[in-house]
Amino acid sequence: MPQSTPAPLAHITPLPQLKAGKLAIRLPQLFIGLIGFGFSCALIIESGLGAMSWDVLTLGLVEKTGLSYGALTVITSFVVLLLWIPLKEMPGLGTIANAVLVGISADIALRFIPAPSNLPMQWAYVILAILAFSFFDALYIGAQFGSGPRDGLMTGLMRITGKPAGIIRTVLEVTVVIIGILMGGQFGPGTILLSLTVGPHHRLFSSQSHRAIRT
Template identity: 35%
Template sequence: MFEIFKIKNIPQKSWSSEKPLNFKPKVSTFLLLCIGLAIFGLGEGLLLVSTTGNSPWSVLAEGITKITGITIGTSTFLVSVGVLSLWIFLKQKPGIGTIMNIIIIAGVIDLTLIYFDPPTSIVSKYILAVVSVLLVGLGSGIYLIANLGPGPRDGLMTGLTRVTNLPIAFVRASIEISVVLIGWYLGGTVGIGTLIFAFGIGPAVAASLYLVNKI
């Protein structure tokens, strides 16, 4: 069980792309990338449905939605495009996975909000919050192993780490805290679910990488 906490590298599978900047991946690689991103988007959407508190970037997306009136999926899409534009200054190069990340996650979030209703009991809300974090972790593991380019937020993290030479943990924490504060100021939902996501997403991603690697 504790082996999941020892993972330091993204595993390589037979269906993994040999390099992130691969614009002609195997069909299996592309399909699993899309499946992973769809699961990721479902998890993000279900956390919103739980009404217990959103993930940091969804807090920002919901805050923008309350200001502009656009859907959370559309807001997520625009935030992702905005983050991706920062890559220009960081000399990061997007891959197919980067583009699909922007499109699929935003679309699935909106579909999830359309077809799922919030739970009625407190217990079921927090169970849903935990399940949603596990789904985001599972989707992350699959999409990362596909190795077709990082998502806009992950690319921002690695780019800033390279440019500033600061520890990756500090850079990631600084980004997430800043995003939550801005989103909360705009009216995004912050709650226990936000904490569940913050503390649970790391182990969930590690567990997903471990399990997918064993399959």
């Protein structure tokens, strides 16, 4: 999955996250964001034109194990969380919710999203997935309940290596994509388009989401 920059509350512990206020806004924003994120993952997978970078790895594991995409997303999320321990990253409430809800919601969405019948429809799925991912990821991050498992891995590596986010993100994503491709994961032009375009859309939606929390 593409990485994003955690919001200011991303590194505080769960109790202060709850005490930060505006739970009537932030909790629904968290869950809607995560469920929508899972829908976005399912949409680009169903397009047949690729997958998000971490999902290329997950789909490779699907080919090797026969488990569902959602089940493997949950499993790999908790494996990544184990890597947080030596990095001394602190998971938030949203971190655990992310690890569970994205995979479950994606599996449900994959059962109901119809397969595209032609190439224009495939590309329509990709474009919609990019916009949906940017919006729902910004909702989740804006709720400020902690970074996702893969985001926390990136920020932890940034802290201990002193390397900038761009380098760490590129190394992580290229590594998981290569491993995923070697295992038969779904890689295509949609993967590349998502990597190139999701940043500007995410920043736009993220600024709106953060503004809603602060006002």
